[in-house]
Amino acid sequence: MLYSRYFIPTIKETPSDAEVISHQLMLRAGMIRKLASGIYNYLPLGLRSIRKFESIVREEMNKADAIEMLMPSVQPAELWQESGRWAFYGKELLRFKDRKDAEFCMGPTHEEVITDMVRREIKSYRQMPLNFYQIQTKFRDEIRPRFGLMRGREFIMKDAYSFDVDSSAADLSYEKMFNAYMRIFERCGLNFRAVEADTGSIGGSSSHEFMVLADSGEDAIVSCDACRYAANVEKAESSLFTAVCGTVAEPLQKVSTPEMKTIAEVAAFLNVTADKTIKTLVYASDAGDLVMALLRGDHELNELKLKNYLGWDEIQMASEEQILACTGSPVGFLGPIGLKQDVPVIADRVIQGMTNVVLGANEKDQHYINANRGRDFEVSGFVDIRAVEAGDACPRCQSGKLEMWRGIEVGHVFKLGTKYSKALNATYLDANGREQVIFMGCYGIGIGRTVAAAIEQNHDENGIIFPVPIAPFHCSVVAVNTKDAGVMAAAEEIYFCLEKLGVEVLFDDRDERPGVKFKDNDLIGIPLRIVVGSKGLAEGKVELKIRSTGEVLPLLLDDVATTVKQLIDAALAHKL
RNA sequence: CGGUGAGUAGCGCAGCCUGGUAGCGCACCUGCCUUGGGAGCAGGGGGUCGCUGGUUCGAUUCCAGUCUCACCGACCA
Numbered sequence: 213m214l215y216s217r218y219f220i221p222t223i224k225e226t227p228s229d230a231e232v233i234s235h236q237l238m239l240r241a242g243m244i245r246k247l248a249s250g251i252y253n254y255l256p257l258g259l260r261s262i263r264k265f266e267s268i269v270r271e272e273m274n275k276a277d278a279i280e281m282l283m284p285s286v287q288p289a290e291l292w293q294e295s296g297r298w299a300f301y302g303k304e305l306l307r308f309k310d311r312k313d314a315e316f317c318m319g320p321t322h323e324e325v326i327t328d329m330v331r332r333e334i335k336s337y338r339q340m341p342l343n344f345y346q347i348q349t350k351f352r353d354e355i356r357p358r359f360g361l362m363r364g365r366e367f368i369m370k371d372a373y374s375f376d377v378d379s380s381a382a383d384l385s386y387e388k389m390f391n392a393y394m395r396i397f398e399r400c401g402l403n404f405r406a407v408e409a410d411t412g413s414i415g416g417s418s419s420h421e422f423m424v425l426a427d428s429g430e431d432a433i434v435s436c437d438a439c440r441y442a443a444n445v446e447k448a449e450s451s452l453f454t455a456v457c458g459t460v461a462e463p464l465q466k467v468s469t470p471e472m473k474t475i476a477e478v479a480a481f482l483n484v485t486a487d488k489t490i491k492t493l494v495y496a497s498d499a500g501d502l503v504m505a506l507l508r509g510d511h512e513l514n515e516l517k518l519k520n521y522l523g524w525d526e527i528q529m530a531s532e533e534q535i536l537a538c539t540g541s542p543v544g545f546l547g548p549i550g551l552k553q554d555v556p557v558i559a560d561r562v563i564q565g566m567t568n569v570v571l572g573a574n575e576k577d578q579h580y581i582n583a584n585r586g587r588d589f590e591v592s593g594f595v596d597i598r599a600v601e602a603g604d605a606c607p608r609c610q611s612g613k614l615e616m617w618r619g620i621e622v623g624h625v626f627k628l629g630t631k632y633s634k635a636l637n638a639t640y641l642d643a644n645g646r647e648q649v650i651f652m653g654c655y656g657i658g659i660g661r662t663v664a665a666a667i668e669q670n671h672d673e674n675g676i677i678f679p680v681p682i683a684p685f686h687c688s689v690v691a692v693n694t695k696d697a698g699v700m701a702a703a704e705e706i707y708f709c710l711e712k713l714g715v716e717v718l719f720d721d722r723d724e725r726p727g728v729k730f731k732d733n734d735l736i737g738i739p740l741r742i743v744v745g746s747k748g749l750a751e752g753k754v755e756l757k758i759r760s761t762g763e764v765l766p767l768l769l770d771d772v773a774t775t776v777k778q779l780i781d782a783a784l785a786h787k788l
Numbered sequence: 789c790g791g792u793g794a795g796u797a798g799c800g801c802a803g804c805c806u807g808g809u810a811g812c813g814c815a816c817c818u819g820c821c822u823u824g825g826g827a828g829c830a831g832g833g834g835g836u837c838g839c840u841g842g843u844u845c846g847a848u849u850c851c852a853g854u855c856u857c858a859c860c861g862a863c864c865a
Contacts, residue, residue, distance in 0.1 A: 222826095223799065223815090224799085224800095224814065224815080224826060225799060225800050225813095225814070225815095226800085227799075227800085228794095228799090228800070228801090228858085229794095229857070229858050229859090230858095231858080231859075246857095248856095248857095249856085249857070249858090302863085303789090304863065304864085320864090321865090350865075352863085352864070352865090354863070354864075355789075355862080355863070356859090356860090356861090356862095356863090358858085358859085363863095363864075363865090367865070368865090369865050370865085371865085412863075412864070421865095422865095430864090526862085528862085621864075621865065622865070623865070624864085624865065656864095656865050657865065658864090658865030659865080660865090661865055662865085674825095690824095692823070692824055693823050693824090694823085695823075696823085723823095724823090724826090725822075725823055725824090725825085725826080725827065726823060726824045726825065727823090727824080727825035727826050727827080728825085728826050728827095729824095729825090729826095730824075730825045730826085731825065731826045732826085734825090743824075745823095745824060746823095746824095747824080748824095755824095
């Protein structure tokens with residue numbers, strides 16, 4: 213490809229509305245341009261990287277026996293009403309009507325469509341297992357799109373759906389996809405973790421997220437430094453069960469704690485450590501139901517764990533009025549003793565062993581000391597509702613410690629069970645001629661997001677440093693002075709040789725000063741660069757610069773093409 | 789939807805407080821010069837100041853409304 217005939221509109225200055233590095237660099241490198249909030253044009257260079265990643269995904273999906281197809285992005289409302297998600301999905305689902313007033317939506321995901329196809333076509337256990345995938349544009353009307361391709365409203369996604377005769381066969385399909393995902397992200401040279409995850413609005417029994425580690429990631433994850441356990445903090449189990457307080461029950465006593473509202477203030481005032489106190493939180497559902505949550509004073513609540521335990525759709529901290537009605541006390545002095553309303557009291561498991569604790573007296577400026585469960589208050593259940601912290605013991609192996617990371621969710625695999633097949637009545641006849649419900653799994657990869665995540669993880673002050681497998685070009689050839697006929701002839705020669713060898717090469721033949729070309733080539737992140745200048749040429753030499761290390765190798769004119777070819781092949785093979 | 793901030797040339801911004809018909813850097817066009825890290829000189833083109841209404845002799849500037857965008861919270865590939 214000739215640079216002068218191609219289209220790479222680079223930008224020298226950082227656009228002011230781009231917050232994260234991948235967004236800034238994709239704009240500056242001329243890979244994407246914004247059309248509307250969360251909606252982007254993929255310019256030629258950006259599309260090349262995306263296509264590269266797509267073909268890696270295709271290869272691995274095909275290898276894992278998934279079959280490619282393509283579904284429409286416009287979907288009829290009836291299917292969504294049938295699955296129950298038309299009402300449940302909310303405003304994120306972009307809905308509209310056609311000229312006949314029939315309702316449609318832009319597909320945010322395709323469980324309904326694929327299940328509808330399968331229920332029409334699959335009749336027998338003999339036809340399974342089956343796994344269909346597509347690479348297609350999705351639309352989710354996100355409330356707050358941000359970070360460029362990282363969270364767009366319109367985005368390219370690979371989604372796959374598996375269909376099996378029973379749960380254990382579905383587990384096998386899940387495992388195949390899981391392994392394919394591992395290979396996909398390994399091939400891209402990404403530093404990532406597969407973590408246990410919450411299933412969210414897709415539903416199902418269990419799931420794993422694939423997280424590219426990056427400080428700008430929107431998710432927090434933990435992983436064990438000794439075993440393979442890793443989880444989204446939303447999901448991560450707390451390993452703490454043990455109590456830390458004394459065992460002889462002292463008499464309950466109310467003490468004055470003027471203006472002492474936070475755990476830290478109360479603990480300091482009463483001269484105890486925070487782990488001898490109990491933190492009381494009140495949460496409300498959108499229906500107005502209340503629940504009281506108890507945690508050890510130095511612990512934090514994981515709202516999602518509480519929400520999942522309660523089975524609520526929404527959870528939020530109760531309002532001051534709700535709290536006053538329930539406890540008779542302002543925030544800061546809450547506790548489970550002497551409640552005005554009968555609300556369930558959910559205690560973290562750690563509470564079970566605590567004795568002689570400090571907690572709020574449900575009265576302004578008053579706390580209890582030496583409170584004991586059973587004698588002074590009761591709880592309706594002990595549940596793991598605590599947010600894990602870095603340094604916690606691993607809940608699996610117990611010998612390891614949990615490390616905490618930020619991550620970008622690039623892939624997510626779900627065991628759906630029969631959630632959609634039941635709702636849409638997707639059944640088959642088993643060997644005994646009995647009707648059975650199909651077991652499903654679904655598997656997503658954010659295509660654009662993965663490319664963005666790769667940039668997030670591979671860049672320096674000069675721009676992008678693409679991993680070879682998803683680089684838009686493998687190599688660039690820079691002619692230092694285009695007016696020098698010798699330089700141009702040599703550069704052209706190298707360009708043709710590389711093309712002949714199947715190397716994807718960008719020939720920077722522009723009549724620009726060398727500095728401009730170097731800056732642009734660095735910015736767009738081409739892994740290898742050959743510089744052809746008159747000085748080196750006089751000795752029959754050119755330079756090969758490696759973008760990732762900055763290493764510069766002087767090479768003889770005759771050796772360049774084969775050396776580059778070898779380096780590229782090695783880089784691609786290394787990831788397989 | 790709630791909270792914050794911003795809309796002035798393709799991009800990044802100033803001007804607005806104190807109203808008088810718009811400016812800087814980069815980019816773009818022409819010419820000269822230059823060719824190993826975003827050069828230099830000279831000349832030039834481009835803006836209904838987001839939109840609507842109000843106040844005023846006069847509004848980019850003041851007021852009201854509205855739209856869009858970004859950032860902070862719940863969703864998610």
